[in-house]
Amino acid sequence: MNKKTKINRLLFLTLLVMLAGTIALGYSGFNLIPPKIDFIQTSYGDEKNSAKKILVAYASHSGSTGGIADAIAKVLFKAGAAVDVRLAKKVSDLSPYQAVIVGSAIHSGEWLPEAVEFVKVHREALSRMPTAYFLASLTTVEDNEQTRSIAAAFLDPVYEQIPEVKPVDVGIFTGKLDFSKLQFMYRILWPFRGNGVSEGDYRNWEAIRDWAAGLYPKLLGL
Numbered sequence: 001m002n003k004k005t006k007i008n009r010l011l012f013l014t015l016l017v018m019l020a021g022t023i024a025l026g027y028s029g030f031n032l033i034p035p036k037i038d039f040i041q042t043s044y045g046d047e048k049n050s051a052k053k054i055l056v057a058y059a060s061h062s063g064s065t066g067g068i069a070d071a072i073a074k075v076l077f078k079a080g081a082a083v084d085v086r087l088a089k090k091v092s093d094l095s096p097y098q099a100v101i102v103g104s105a106i107h108s109g110e111w112l113p114e115a116v117e118f119v120k121v122h123r124e125a126l127s128r129m130p131t132a133y134f135l136a137s138l139t140t141v142e143d144n145e146q147t148r149s150i151a152a153a154f155l156d157p158v159y160e161q162i163p164e165v166k167p168v169d170v171g172i173f174t175g176k177l178d179f180s181k182l183q184f185m186y187r188i189l190w191p192f193r194g195n196g197v198s199e200g201d202y203r204n205w206e207a208i209r210d211w212a213a214g215l216y217p218k219l220l221g222l
């Protein structure tokens with residue numbers, strides 16, 4: 001075997017090992033390959049002609065905020081409204097709705113950009129109809145007055161940028177951390193940026209449902 005063939009063979013083997021390594025890492029929980037996430041989008045009640053139709057629009061990175069949006073929607077439906085749960089970025093028309101709830105996961109101390117964008121784009125309509133906000137973060141894993149006030153402040157940029165939309169209520173919820181649903185970079189950085197919060201589902205369904213039940217009359221004036 002001459003020198004050139006040897007080098008080519010070595011290069012080929014190196015590339016093969018790198019490819020196999022990348023695939024192995026991708027499927028072994030490191031999530032080099034972006035995880036597949038199901039973002040809930042569903043409807044409850046009469047789709048077409050309900051006099052009381054509410055939209056729950058949300059933004060999410062790993063999908064768990066969709067579970068919160070869905071739990072809120074179920075309570076509002078049981079209370080008598082038709083409810084759509086949609087990703088905020090998929091909604092273009094608010095005319096079918098009498099009230100809107102906008103929620104988002106928190107990344108780096110703020111709502112995800114799609115939620116902020118949603119409120120900006122629909123600012124005129126939202127300023128004229130009952131609107132509520134909610135957020136899901138891990139700041140309130142230890143739930144007390146101090147952590148709740150830190151979490152509540154995550155919405156300050158939204159109030160500052162879009163002051164004409166005045167939410168009738170704001171839900172502060174604890175979310176979920178699922179490494180299998182995080183992209184590789186977020187996962188490897190978590191030990192440095194996660195403030196010691198470990199993987200877990202911290203969503204408090206009772207608190208979420210209580211908030212939604214109290215919200216219904218505020219949204220529909222009943």
Ligand SMILES: Cc1cc2nc3c(=O)[nH]c(=O)nc-3n(C[C@H](O)[C@H](O)[C@H](O)COP(=O)(O)O)c2cc1C
Pocket residue numbers: 059060061062063064065066105106107108109110136137138139140174175176177182186
């Ligand atoms: C990259 C990243 C950044 C985050 N930044 C914050 C943060 O600044 N403050 C906080 O309380 N939680 C933070 N979280 C936690 C998320 O808000 C929480 O896990 C949320 O429930 C995720 O919702 P999702 O599954 O809908 O994306 C962060 C999570 C990730 C993955």
